[in-house]
Amino acid sequence: MASEHTAKAFDSDLQDLTRLVSEMGGLAERLIVDSVDALVRRDVALGQKVVAADAEVDKLQRIIEERAVLTIARRQPMAVDLREIVGAMRVATDLERIGDLAKNIGKRVAALESDFHPLKLIRGLEHMTDLVQSQVKSVLDAYAAHDLPAAMAVWKGDEEVDAICTSLFRELLTYMMEDPRNISFCIHLMFCAKNIERMGDHATNIAETVFYMIEGQAMVDKRPKGDMTSFATTVPGN
């Protein structure tokens, strides 16, 4: 920082950025909840609302990127200050992806015409969504508070999300094999479940960004990821 004036101006820029990220995070959380709500209640209008609201998330990402870049150019921050700005940009990228995934779920609501509506599956999906939403909330809090242990707890918690998703996939597969009329409905649910699982992945990305901001380096540890692609080998008859 060149002077006290610059330092103050930088702090004010950074506060603006953090506020925007927090606003974007709130919106993304809302979209997670609304998209699955729309899916569970077959609420086409709510699904369309999610699709429309995703544009707001995209816009916020562009604003954050723009502000971040201008702050870097104007204030020439170094080391930890620079990492704060890069961190804001990275978190915004992950939140934008979460918005996209919610939008994809929102779009699928209109395509679900089947009368088939197995309660156990729906509950599983809701449970996974609650978990992911709370992961996103926790990691955004950890980001705002620079709380590394809290971020690492989110990072480790993603295994549970993956496990629920794998068990949902197995169940969906069983329904599909039982009755071909369930197939296209179940495929939509599979893509939705996969989207929710991916939202969880973005929460762990944000946790890694918090690590980077605080520790000044990338995390070396690989996340112990439940490997979804193996589900096929466990299905009888395959």
Place this chain on the structure above:
Amino acid sequence: MASEHTAKAFDSDLQDLTRLVSEMGGLAERLIVDSVDALVRRDVALGQKVVAADAEVDKLQRIIEERAVLTIARRQPMAVDLREIVGAMRVATDLERIGDLAKNIGKRVAALESDFHPLKLIRGLEHMTDLVQSQVKSVLDAYAAHDLPAAMAVWKGDEEVDAICTSLFRELLTYMMEDPRNISFCIHLMFCAKNIERMGDHATNIAETVFYMIEGQAMVDKRPKGDMTSFATTVPGN
């Protein structure tokens, strides 16, 4: 630019960045081809190679981001020069996502144990992949050459990819309904097809970045996107 010296230093930084993006683009193209090759030929070793190579793509993205940020901080570029740097970061983000999608296909190869291997489907998948790879190549050339018409041609061409993907989905659905033993195999192919379609989406994102770099504003036009989520409503019995 403050002086001729700064301008030259900036140009050299920018050349480095462009070279890194081009290197990353070459790698991403390779992963697209290899992942689908591995899938088609059930080559588990090649699939694993793709998974491993994705780490290289991720690393390049971090390097590009780091260099871009340092260039902004050091050279304080304005207007068109700043857009060049932001453009490089955005392209790198899309290429990183393409790498992730290829890695996901690579992972699935090991899970494909079925003897079911319908040639028509495989040809459809290969055709879609050829198209997407050529879209990625064209848009990276357009990026390097600042060729807006070429970028816009890629942007418009994505509709064809979406159409092939929708027709593949319909065929896969038919196979699944015919014989439940095909289901889990077909689901893997569906996720792979969706991944390839998403790579095409990233090519259009890059086209939009080229527009932004040249025109100095975001594209307003919405892409005429083939809506995949409607496939379920066209399936008999649903």
